[in-house]
Amino acid sequence: MIRHLGSSLTDVTYVFDEPTTGLHPHDIQRMNDLLLRLRDKGNTVLVVEHKPETILIADHVVDLGPGAGAQGGTVCFEGSVDELRTSHTITGRHFDDRAALKPDVRKPTGALEIRGAATHNLRGVDVDVPLGVLTVVTGVAGSGKSSLVHGSIPKGADVVSIDQSAIKGSRRSNPATYTGLLEPIRKAFAKANGVKPALFSANSEGACPTCNGAGVIYTDLAMMAGVATTCEDCEGKRFDASVLEYRFGGRDISEVLAMPVSEALSFFESGESTIPAARVILQRLADVGLGYLTIGQPLTTLSGGERQRLKLAVHMGEKGSVYVLDEPTTGLHLADVEQLLGLLDRLVDSGLSVIVVEHHQAVMAHADHIIDLGPGAGHDGGLVVFEGSPTELVADRSTLTGQHLAAYVGA
Incomplete structure (x- = not known):
């Protein structure tokens, strides 16, 4: 700029x-x-x-x-x-929604001790991150938040870290394959039709022979960018015509993969098409606000915020005790932030410790504990300038974060 x-x-x-x-x-x-x-x-x-x-x-x-x-x-x-x-x-x-400060905050069940943190611009930071609560690490861009959370948490702290980096997977990968959702679906199709599960994978025996299950034909144009055109034989459905004759709950496998998460959730939880294992995974995807995502959509088309929430849905099935989220509000509409706050609350109420690196004032206002880094960025940052509850931060107003949070909540 x-x-x-x-x-x-x-x-x-x-x-x-x-x-x-x-x-x-x-x-x-x-x-x-x-x-x-x-x-x-x-x-x-x-x-x-x-x-x-x-x-x-x-x-x-x-x-x-x-x-x-x-x-x-x-x-x-x-x-x-x-x-x-x-x-x-x-x-x-x-547009004018504003999260209110919590009247009561949760009591910590312990603390994660960070001592002498000096990664990047951190200046020998000593801080206790409370456990069993929702902690927000904030501060101006470049103040050292990620260095503190990702680079200084002691080894062996049983941490599940969820960031916005690209998900490992090819353009054939989609939410169904990444979350493990496709496995119970393939088995259900195979059992209902008395055939092998491999037929219902576009990367295996059931693939369209013309496009090898990609759904598109890629043409390399040497000096120019390659061109992808929809496969004329399978019409982008990715499967061989014979596979699409097999049905489960009145739908073929390509129709199931074309469903949004919210529709698939109702499809797999009632009647003949009930698959409990699929329902559990789909519920997690809905909980993180991805109800609109098509389960067969290529991962390469997802935004950074969608990738992070997809990872969160997968990690919700793991057994880590401390969850670290890096700016989970990225790419979220104002209406979705409220749903995210509800999800964070459910994670904490289930006995987890949640640490969020975040700038969004709604998440700060909703926190039990705030660690504010600064006072500035780069060489001017690297220090903890405030620790305490959101109410104390607003009352203190000695930091840039405190001043902006006070203006946000109208204090």
């Missing part, structure tokens, strides 16, 4: 995809100023964004929906921010 501000070009269209990702409210203000300066130089600025602080500075808002996945894809609203507030779209209804 700085590079383009220094450019002499005008009348350029800039597209920013969630530029607030990883930014503290203090940094979002500075980024908003940069966006406005780009516009004022005579450029067109398009921003894909969920954060109300950035939507607020827009001259024109386009709201898509009404839902996600198959329920989305239409323009529900166009106009000013004030008109959005009264538009009754999901974004409009939730």
Whole structure:
């Protein structure tokens, strides 16, 4: 952004995809100023964004929906921010939502001791991370949060770490294969039809012979980007025609893989098509807010936030005692943040310790304990500038986080 501000070009269209990702409210203000300066130089600025602080500075808002996945894809609203507030779209209804500070916080059951942490810019940090509660580690971008949480937690602490890095898997991988959901589905199809389970895998015997189960034909164009075209034989269904004659609960395997999670959940929990093992996995996917995701959708098409929530759904079946989440609100709509907070509460109430690296004020307000790093970024960061409950942080107001959280909750 700085590079383009220094450019002499005008009348350029800039597209920013969630530029607030990883930014503290203090940094979002500075980024908003940069966006406005780009516009004022005579450029067109398009921003894909969920954060109300950035939507607020827009001259024109386009709201898509009404839902996600198959329920989305239409323009529900166009106009000013004030008109959005009264538009009754999901974004409009939730635009002024503000999480309240917790009146009571949970009592810790123990502590994870970090001593002399000096990874990257940390300056010999000593801190006790409480166990059995929801802890939020916050601070301006570059203050040392990830260095503290990912680089300094003692070895052998039984930690399950869930970040937004790319999921290992090819373009053939999808939520059904990644979560293990496909296994009980294949077995149920095989049992119902008296054939081998391998027939119901697009990576095995049941694959369309023309596209080898990819659903598309890839054409390498040497100097240019390759082109993918839908396979004409299987019409993108990935399976051999003979396999699609086998049915389970009135559907073939390609129709099952085309279902969104929410539809598959109701399909597999009643009548002849009941599969308890599949239902457990689908319920986890629904719990993390991925009810709209098609179970056969390629993993390569998922956003960073969706990848992290998919990992979380898989890890919810593991036996770790401490869960570390790195900015789980990334890519989440205002309406989905509330669902995430409910999920975090359920994890803690089930006996887990949850540590969240986060800038979103709704998550901070909902925390039992906050560790604020700073006071600045890079060389100016690396210190714990506050420890305590959200209410104490708002009352203290000595840190940038405290000031922004106080403004957010209207204190």
